[in-house]
Amino acid sequence: MASTTPQYVTQDREGSESSLQELAKRHLWMHFTRMSAYDDAEVPILVRGEGCYVYDEHGKRYLDGLAALFCVNAGHGRTEIGEAMAEQVKELGFFTNWSYAHPPAIELAARIAGLAPDGMDRVFFTSGGSEAVESAMKLCRAWHRMNGDGQRIKVIAREIAYHGTTMGALSATGITDLRKPFEPLTPGGCHVPNTNSYHWPEGRDPLWPADAVEERILFEGPETVSAVIMEPVQNAGGAFVPPEGYWQRIREICDKYGVLLISDEVICSWGRLGEYFGCQRYDYTPDLITTAKGLTSAYAPMGALIAHDKVAEPFMKGKGMFVHGLTFGGHPVSAAAALANLDIFEREDLCGHVRAKEDEFKEKLDSLSDIPIVGDVRGAGFFLAIELVKDRETREGFSDEESETLLRGFISGALYEQGLICRADDRGDAVIQLSPPLVADTEQFDEIESILRGVLTEAAEKVGKQTDRRPVRAAPRG
Ligand code: PLP
Numbered sequence: 209m210a211s212t213t214p215q216y217v218t219q220d221r222e223g224s225e226s227s228l229q230e231l232a233k234r235h236l237w238m239h240f241t242r243m244s245a246y247d248d249a250e251v252p253i254l255v256r257g258e259g260c261y262v263y264d265e266h267g268k269r270y271l272d273g274l275a276a277l278f279c280v281n282a283g284h285g286r287t288e289i290g291e292a293m294a295e296q297v298k299e300l301g302f303f304t305n306w307s308y309a310h311p312p313a314i315e316l317a318a319r320i321a322g323l324a325p326d327g328m329d330r331v332f333f334t335s336g337g338s339e340a341v342e343s344a345m346k347l348c349r350a351w352h353r354m355n356g357d358g359q360r361i362k363v364i365a366r367e368i369a370y371h372g373t374t375m376g377a378l379s380a381t382g383i384t385d386l387r388k389p390f391e392p393l394t395p396g397g398c399h400v401p402n403t404n405s406y407h408w409p410e411g412r413d414p415l416w417p418a419d420a421v422e423e424r425i426l427f428e429g430p431e432t433v434s435a436v437i438m439e440p441v442q443n444a445g446g447a448f449v450p451p452e453g454y455w456q457r458i459r460e461i462c463d464k465y466g467v468l469l470i471s472d473e474v475i476c477s478w479g480r481l482g483e484y485f486g487c488q489r490y491d492y493t494p495d496l497i498t499t500a501k502g503l504t505s506a507y508a509p510m511g512a513l514i515a516h517d518k519v520a521e522p523f524m525k526g527k528g529m530f531v532h533g534l535t536f537g538g539h540p541v542s543a544a545a546a547l548a549n550l551d552i553f554e555r556e557d558l559c560g561h562v563r564a565k566e567d568e569f570k571e572k573l574d575s576l577s578d579i580p581i582v583g584d585v586r587g588a589g590f591f592l593a594i595e596l597v598k599d600r601e602t603r604e605g606f607s608d609e610e611s612e613t614l615l616r617g618f619i620s621g622a623l624y625e626q627g628l629i630c631r632a633d634d635r636g637d638a639v640i641q642l643s644p645p646l647v648a649d650t651e652q653f654d655e656i657e658s659i660l661r662g663v664l665t666e667a668a669e670k671v672g673k674q675t676d677r678r679p680v681r682a683a684p685r686g
Contacts, residue, residue: 226265228253252624257284260645260652262629271655273630275645278443278475278591279506282552283645289507292548293541305333305538312543319550320514323484325493330520332513332530333538337474337500338372340511341437344496345376346532347519348435348468354522357466360434361395364424364467366402366417368445368636371437371472380437383444383635396434400424403448404636406584406595407603414451422461430465435496437470440486446593446639447586455492468495468519474511478502479553479646481589482563489588495519505549508542558646562589565649572653573642579664580673590646594660596638598671605637610671614638619667628659 232251237243254270256263260283262272275281282289296312303310317331332347334340345363352360363380365371371380378387379397387393400420405412413419425433436458442448462469471494476486478499483489485497496519500511523530536542553559566589573585573592583597583605596614598604606614611634619640620632631641640660644652665675 226253228265259283259285260648268627270624270627270629271644271652271659273628273642273644273656275502275643276506277501278480278643279501281478281480281502281646282505282549282558283647286505286507286549286552288552289505289545289548292544293508296541296544300540302540304535306533306535310538310540310543312540312547313538316538316543316546319547320512323550324497324514325485325487327493327518328497328514328516330515330517330524332515333543334500334511334513334534335509335536335539336511337498338374338377339534339537340474340498340500340513341372341377341380341470341472342374343513343532343534344437344470344472344498345380345435347496347513347515347530348470350530350532351468351519351522352434354528357431359432360467362398362428362433363396364398364400364421364428364433364436366438366442367399368402369439369442369472370444370635372474385635398424398428402442402445403450403454404445405448405451406586407637415453415457417451418454418457418461421458422464425461425465425467430467433465433467435468435470436462437472439472439474440476440481440490441588441591443475443591443641444633445636446584446595446633446641447588447591449586449588450490455487455490459492459494462495470494470496470498472498474498474500475502475591475643478505478549479559479562479589480591480643482559482566484553484559503549504542504545505552507549508539508545509536510539510542510546556647562646565653566590568650569648569653572657573660575657576660576664579661579668579675581664581668581671587642590642590644590648592642594640594642594664596640596664596667608634611638614667614671618670619663622663622666623659626659626663628656630656 229251233246253265254262255265260272262270262284300310305313320331321329332343334343349361365380365382367382369382371377376394379393382399401417403417421436459469471487473486481489487494495516497514504510522528569590570592573594576582580600581596582594583600583603584595587593598606615632615634615638623630633639633641668675
């Protein structure tokens with residue numbers, strides 16, 4: 209069974225458990241977590257963060273190689289974001305965006321519109337990513353209905369892609385194990401192949417997965433298709449980058465059949481790929497962008513749906529309205545956090561830093577290729593993944609059972625023990641995902657490489673494969 213978050217099974221430490229441990233085990237229901245994994249092991253309790261590092265309740269330091277689930281783009285410990293939030297509380301702690309506005313939501317909407325591609329001028333705030341996706345799917349249906357196309361309800365997404373957990377967003381999510389327990393889902397979710405070219409036969413037309421979208425639209429009947437939703441670089445399955453020309457072809461197909469294009473940038477915006485928005489890196493303009501996470505660097509929960517004028521305009525006229533809302537959408541304290549976060553982005557040119565350093569980061573991970581289970585290293589910006597394979601010649605992956613033993617049983621726990629937080633994920637083929645805060649630099653790349661080298665070399669030995677080079681184990685840190 210696939211899991212979407214790391215299940216670090218740490219060893220019991222000596223001495224009695226902290227009261228926090230007891231309380232966590234008794235009362236806290238962690239998300240996507242096999243709670244029984246902590247029956248005889250410690251819950252990882254993180255108490256403090258600074259830059260690229262976080263500290264657990266014992267004071268042990270970890271390199272946050274996942275920016276706390278692709279979120280803390282500006283890094284931990286940015287007190288100025290907290291100060292901006294406190295200032296906002298002094299002015300106005302909360303008011304809703306249901307029929308009312310307030311300065312932080314207005315300023316933030318204008319600032320986002322200024323950073324987004326031309327024509328994407330209207331911002332609808334949500335509390336997080338699933339709500340942004342859910343809102344986008346509803347907006348697409350409502351837009352088609354306004355245009356007399358009410359039968360357009362289907363959404364085409366990619367296999368193994370994650371688009372969130374609410375019932376609508378889940379119908380776009382292409383991970384069978386996440387869907388099965390909740391079926392029947394909202395009708396309309398259809399799936400097409402993703403762009404994991406590592407497993408394609410040599411010489412295959414790289415644009416075939418784009419053509420598969422057209423085939424699916426024709427199969428479903430274009431008059432029934434509402435939207436295509438995809439991430440600029442697909443996270444689940446391990447940082448699938450688009451082949452050259454993929455996005456241009458997708459845009460063309462959507463235009464040809466009157467289908468709206470949603471760029472799900474819950475992860476791929478706010479510098480993750482070296483631009484404010486992932487679509488800017490691949491040079492396409494979607495009809496809608498969904499975002500969250502790095503918008504506030506996760507100092508406060510917030511998401512947004514950014515609409516092209518073409519989609520928003522019918523809702524701005526006469527009796528038109530988007531009959532949809534969320535109490536906390538545009539929360540002033542979250543909006544203040546986002547504005548302070550974007551000040552940091554601008555001042556420190558975090559997007560420029562990612563562009564300047566992404567090759568160095570990728571080369572560091574590429575250097576692990578001498579380890580016999582390292583199959584493919586891929587991704588863009590500070591958003592990379594290592595696919596692990598049983599056989600490098602045939603590119604055969606591990607079976608579910610082997611993944612369970614290797615990823616959950618060893619790699620996840622060992623990386624955490626060695627002081628690296630990243631994600632060993634088996635939602636498609638087995639991958640290790642890396643997505644550090646955007647302030648990461650040579651020192652952190654070296655540390656990531658060194659810890660991965662030790663753990664993956666040992667993992668390879670466990671499946672009977674020796675690495676030529678001696679493993680370099682990271683020094684334990686206090
Ligand atoms: N879409 C994508 C691409 C995501 O990666 C995620 C979460 O990781 C979501 C949607 C859902 O976001 P949230 O967990 O904030 O609801």
